[in-house]
Amino acid sequence: MNFNYFIPTKILFGAGKLNELHKHPLPGKKALIVTTAGTSVKKFGYLDRLKEQLDLAGISYILFDKILPNPIKDHVMEGAALAKENDIDFVIGLGGGSSIDSAKAIAVMASNEGDYWDYISGGTGKGLPVPNDPLPIVAITTTAGTGTEADPWTVTTKTETNEKIGFGYDKTFPVLSVVDPELMVSVPKNLTAYQGFDALFHSTEGYLNTTSYVMSDMFALKSIELIGKSLAEAVQNGSNLNARGDIALANTLAGMVESTSGCISEHSLAHAISAFHPKFEHGAALISISAAYYAHFAKSGTCDERMIQMAKALGKEDASSPMDFVTTLVELQKACDVDQIKMSDYGMKYDELHKYVENSRNNMGALFQFDPDALTDEDVLKIFQDSFR
Structure with a gap:
């Protein structure tokens, strides 16, 4: 009975909780919304509902919607470059594990130089320490599979070498997560x-x-x-x-x-x-x-x-x-x-x-x-x- 315990994420759990997002303090005034290249978050209105909440909170946003079901390093680097170019304050992952994982990785690279694989341990990764803290991460999950809304981990593939490797540390926990079962009824x-x-x-x-x-x-x-x-x-x-x-x-x-x-x-x-x-x-x-x-x-x-x-x-x-x-x-x-x-x-x-x-x-x-x-x-x-x- 001797242990350390650390889960720093604020979790809004329950049906309809997305509608309350604007009532909670968010970590900045300009967000990058990270979501998949698919159509489900748009088709079922989840993206519009998020935008409405951000508008109510007085937060501007940019959309990065290229994430694949198995996220790849190229998109992490592209999303991070977009965040840097637009002086983004925080990153929102909207969707399943792939979107939220990618948001975490993009948040790391949005405040650091070099290549994402510089910080990966395993395979051809260099395993370097991350110099600067990632941007804050908000997770809004539309699936129930990875649990990434309550952990620091993210998994990314380096396509040219067929390396799919996990990464994460204390700073890559989401600061806020929304777990709303209403967003999951559309999952096939x-x-x-x-x-x-x-x-x-x-x-x-x-x-x-x-x-x-x-x-x-x-x-x-x-x-x-x-x-x-x-x-x-x-x-x-x-x-x-x-x-x-x-x-x-x-x-x-x-x-x-x-x-x-x-x-x-x-x-x-x-x-x-x-x-x-x-x-x-x-x-x-x-x-x-x-x-x-x-x-x-x-x-x-x-x-x-x-x-x-x-x-x-x-x-x-x-x-x-x-x-x-x-x-x-x-x-x-x-x-x-x-x-x-x-x-x-x-x-x-x-x-x-x-x-x-x-x-x-x-x-x-x-x-x-x-x-x-x-x-x-x-x-x-x-x-x-x-x-x-």
């Missing part, structure tokens, strides 16, 4: 499932992480419980605001898990997949390897009690074996119609699986050190092989 069924399982795995990985402790455990088990209770309903009936609210809260709690504990190697494996196949949705990549991944640890004997507690939280109240978690996980994937994801549909080939093993070690290998049982390259390859369809 498959993406609701992919995002929900991403939140689930942030929590399960954080619970199995060797750095876990009382605070991260509390957030993780509650997040797992909410996902087990309501994800299938949110997927099958997206207009159910109560179910959306449960998954939104689970996602924010998962972000808090990321802030107090963290991911283990499951995310290294999934990032290696989407580094080569950017159209392979992150959550889908995680789902595709999850049964084999957690079966490995269930059979290892290194975290039996934690696997059992996760199974109980996910909905199997009489769980007594570590494999009960894997069984319950697969049942939830079936209930969400995502149990048949095929790697081959995204261009992966069985005889090339070794390259994903190498990429996971080279770029996000640091996460392996937090696994409850040390994974060898042979173990990782077998997880990929057992997952391949």
